[in-house]
Amino acid sequence: MSLNHGAPRILMPDEGSSSSGEDLNVPNGCNKRQSVTSSSSKFGKRNHKGVNDALVDAMLEIAAASKSRAAALMKNESQFSISHCIKVLDEIQDLDERVYFFALDLFENPNARETFISLKSERRLIWLQGKFNASANSIM
Numbered sequence: 001m002s003l004n005h006g007a008p009r010i011l012m013p014d015e016g017s018s019s020s021g022e023d024l025n026v027p028n029g030c031n032k033r034q035s036v037t038s039s040s041s042k043f044g045k046r047n048h049k050g051v052n053d054a055l056v057d058a059m060l061e062i063a064a065a066s067k068s069r070a071a072a073l074m075k076n077e078s079q080f081s082i083s084h085c086i087k088v089l090d091e092i093q094d095l096d097e098r099v100y101f102f103a104l105d106l107f108e109n110p111n112a113r114e115t116f117i118s119l120k121s122e123r124r125l126i127w128l129q130g131k132f133n134a135s136a137n138s139i140m
Contacts, residue, residue, distance in 0.1 A: 079117060080110065080113045080114045080117055081113070082107050082108075082113065084117065085103075085107045085113050085116055085117060086104070086107070088116070088117060088121075088124070089103055089104075089116075089124075091121075092121075092124060092125050092128075094125075095125065095128075096129075098132065099128050099129055099132045102128070102131070102132045102135065103116075103128050103132075106128075106131060112131075115127070116128070
């Protein structure tokens with residue numbers, strides 16, 4: 001028996017060693033042989049590469065989808081922003097000042113902004129006037 005003066009060497013599963021064991025030092029000065037089984041079908045480099053590639057592909061798909069969703073949300077937010085609504089509001093001819101200022105308050109609601117911008121331009125004034133009249137009637 002030979003003495004092993006260093007620490008035991010631990011094999012990683014993908015090192016592909018065909019060795020069936022390593023010498024270990026034990027406190028009583030004797031050496032023992034520890035059995036190490038290689039399970040190349042479970043931990044082999046080929047299997048790791050396939051799994052790693054699949055994980056990387058999945059992560060890249062998730063990142064791309066997230067980036068696409070963020071871009072769509074940013075576009076949606078800017079399309080229905082308060083400042084964009086005000087620009088469109090300023091283009092409406094013959095808008096009563098009371099309805100104008102009512103619309104500014106209405107634009108605090110994201111759903112109202114989206115509705116306003118989504119309407120055809122000729123319907124926006126009618127919609128705003130209807131909202132204004134409904135609000136004025138609910139106060140009385």
